[in-house]
Amino acid sequence: MSSFHVLASKIVAQGTMGSHLRVGWRRTAFTSRIRIIHSSSSVLPAQETAKDYRYSKAMAAAVVAMGGIAVINQTFETSNNAKCDFARPAIPIIPVGASAEAEDKEKEPRGELPIITSAQVAKNNGKNGNPIWMSYGGYVYDVTHFVESHPGGVEKIMLAAGGAIEPFWHIYRQHFATDQAAKFMEKMVIGQLADEDQEKIDEQMELLQETTEDPYAFEPARNQALKVHSEQPMNAEVPEERLTDNYLTDPELFFIRNHHPVPYLTEDQVKNYNVEIDLSAYGLGKTKISMEDLKKMPKAEVTTTLQCSGNRRSGFNDFAKTSGTAWIQGAISTAKWGGVRLRDLIKHAGLQDETEAAEKGEMRHVRFHSLDGMMASIGIEKAMNPYGDALLCYEMNGKPLPRDHGFPLRMIVPGYAAVRNVKWIKKIELASEEAEGPWQRGLNYKILPPSVTDAKGVDLKATPSIMELSVYSGITKLELADSKTKSKPGETVLVKATGWAYAGGGRNIIRVDLSGNKGGSWTTATLTEGHNQRYGRAWAWTFWEATVPATVRADGSIDVYSKAVDSSMNCQPESCEHTWNVRGLMNNSWFKKSLKASP
16 A cells, blocks of 8 residues: 555544645646645644645545535535545555655556557457456556446446546546545556547546536535435435434435436426336337326325345445445435325326236336436336335425435335335336346346355346345444443443334334343343334334343443344344355344443
């Protein structure tokens, strides 16, 4: 790791604790740099101030970590006057500008890497047996063996085959959220892009930014209490201490999982909005239904919990690194949704006998198409089940959908992973095959065995995408039953615990057990809100509370564990070590939360 990587890591760590950083930036044709002008952080040695550094995702993350963020075009502004142009990071990341020697060293080929032209890159586009090359930030990468493992799917990454990545990352800015992409790419560097070719790309990117509207320019305002993992696109979770404040989550605190910029509609577009019901694959044509006509149809309401299938991914990372947002436990929320039953819509469009369509016509899937280009699907059995409660929604907690949560229309598929609850719906389609794209057919939402660390050689078609979720629980609050008592290591104290539990597929939570000695003994919690949901249609979470005897550890801390049991007798496993998967999906191991026994 370079000294800059270490420095950037320190800035990020200190930044989250409230230090302040002021940076300026300057741009040259070949590279992007930022200058550390001043820092109040004690982790920065004096000699590290007032130096130039090659721009990096790590430094961008450091700047972002320093304060509240306002996005104006592609410049990040923090609340303490830190600015940084969010252009391309250079790889490798090395200090520059400190001396003439450092500047000269920057220009030297990395490890005697060959100079490669854009024309040479273009020839290696994966066609006719050729490898797959791409360029980015002045370097060339051979991604031939990585494309199958690309979290966004093969189709997405192949858009840049034989060309520059910069225009695509202008849209897919999740690559800047962490240094994960940079670390992957460093392993695939095969050469340096010719200076004149990189200059042309820089000029094209500058022109793109000057002549086109920033796709993220019209993002909605968000609640500052959310724990943000990625600004563009927005990925944010509910702070764990707020998760069980209310049974129905405040829409402003509802977790956000976006893949792209939030679609922006004008007043006229909203007024004239309609959804297309496409039954043409079964010979029944297409029907468009306006918002006005939708609201004239019988209204249905359902209270359901949505959970990202990557919730608690951070726990997997304790064993081995996964790919994706490091959610803690807050990528879960609950709301009361209002709209029209999917079954009613499809029948309104002309389908009379869904059983015949499925069995004789082989129409086994219902696909959902979003305004942002995302596609996902569910089986016709769920879509047409009168007790499955799948809805096309226009309301959330009795009010119009917020933009972050699907305005003007979104799908709600109770009991299924949140990704199947597609937002910004523009078309619903009856089909013989599941939806195309990375969210259904790619690696994104598929679980591979613990021994498999990439998708090379894996038949993804044979691996189903996640639909129903498993059984989960989480602890949101812990406090000593007697806060005045001072405890010593080895002693037992009583701890008050509150939290949530949820099972997919409509399965009811029948029990939540807690332990203060790592499973040596268990206390059964009292189930509160949500415990009396209809059997087999328990679409929402269940709250619980308990007083748990816990053993004080040698360092004066207390660990409390929770595990839930659902109506099919599924129980959370003790550890996620043996359910680890490279995408970090569906970690439902025992939940652990710690507390200091004495002040």
